[in-house]
Amino acid sequence: MGGAIGTVRLSLFPLSGALLFPGLQLPLHIFEPRYRAMVSDALARDRRIAMIQPQAPSEGAPLFQVGCVGKIEDVEALEDGRYNIVLSGIARFRVLRELDAKTPFRQVEAELLHDDLDEALSxxxxxxxxxxxxxxxxxxxxxxxxxxxxxxxxxxxxxxxxxxxxxxxxxxxxxxxxxxxxxxxxxxxxxxxxxxxxxxxxxxxxxx
The missing domain is CATH 1.20.58 (Methane Monooxygenase Hydroxylase; Chain G, domain 1)
Structure with a gap:
């Protein structure tokens, strides 16, 4: 796995089966109140949301250790508070620890991983x-x-x-x-x- 390139605080969107890779895009429909709050928070700050998979579908389930940070490139704010967004993958990350956050969404301290985006296959x-x-x-x-x-x-x-x-x-x-x-x-x-x-x-x- 790529080497670490820095430690960051990330807001998480745990979603089974939804993967994001650096350089690719992922469209998402945001309807749960806590994740609507997360998108609003991200738009007010750095437009970044971290995608990660939970290990089980239950509330508060343990997380896998590796995910990908995405930047909100496109956003459509709907009248009822929902969002349609498109995330562009920036970097993979490895979770170091989950934070005791006051926000309705989960947050972690994580290290960003370096991927060689010029790597090619034979x-x-x-x-x-x-x-x-x-x-x-x-x-x-x-x-x-x-x-x-x-x-x-x-x-x-x-x-x-x-x-x-x-x-x-x-x-x-x-x-x-x-x-x-x-x-x-x-x-x-x-x-x-x-x-x-x-x-x-x-x-x-x-x-x-």
């Missing part, structure tokens, strides 16, 4: 991924514009697929925690191979 790695992705998409009945896929840079392709892949919480977390792009690519291939071999369609692949 030609063999890229070809292997695209081959497995085609097989997986065919098996799942997904319609994919492969010409557009071919034009994506390696970061956008691997992180983009990781962000939207139909895997469970633990699998998606493992993708987020992968130490570099090549490792994330390799894990994605393994997950697609495993998921693609499943006979049933009653759920998502699991690493638990």
């Amino acid at each position: 030609a063999v790695e890229r070809a292997g991924f695209e081959r497995e992705a085609r097989s997986f998409a065919d098996a799942q009945g997904y319609a994919v514009d492969w010409d557009s896929v071919a034009r994506l840079d390696d970061q956008s392709l691997i992180n983009g697929v990781s962000q939207i892949a139909p895997f469970d919480v633990a699998a998606k977390q493992a993708l987020l925690e992968a130490p570099n792009l090549a490792a994330r690519c390799e894990l994605l291939i393994q997950l697609m191979q495993f998921f693609g071999r499943r006979d049933s369609d009653d759920g998502a692949v699991t690493l638990q």
Whole structure:
């Protein structure tokens, strides 16, 4: 995993299955009062919100240790207090400790992690991924514009697929925690191979 580049205080939006990667975007509809308050607070300060996955769906559940900070790039404030926002990923982070915050939303002290956004795959790695992705998409009945896929840079392709892949919480977390792009690519291939071999369609692949 990338080295730490600084310690920060972050406001958290714990959401199972929702991943954000540096350089990518995530649209969100904010309707719960505490997270509406969080968005209002972020807009008044640095426009930053930290996405992280809880380890269970229950209130106040323990959190996974790694998430991604996003900056609110677009915001639509609705008349009833809800928001539609688009977060742009800035940096992954590792939770150091949860803070005893007075806010309705959870806050942590965290260290930001450095990711090499110029890292690229080898030609063999890229070809292997695209081959497995085609097989997986065919098996799942997904319609994919492969010409557009071919034009994506390696970061956008691997992180983009990781962000939207139909895997469970633990699998998606493992993708987020992968130490570099090549490792994330390799894990994605393994997950697609495993998921693609499943006979049933009653759920998502699991690493638990």
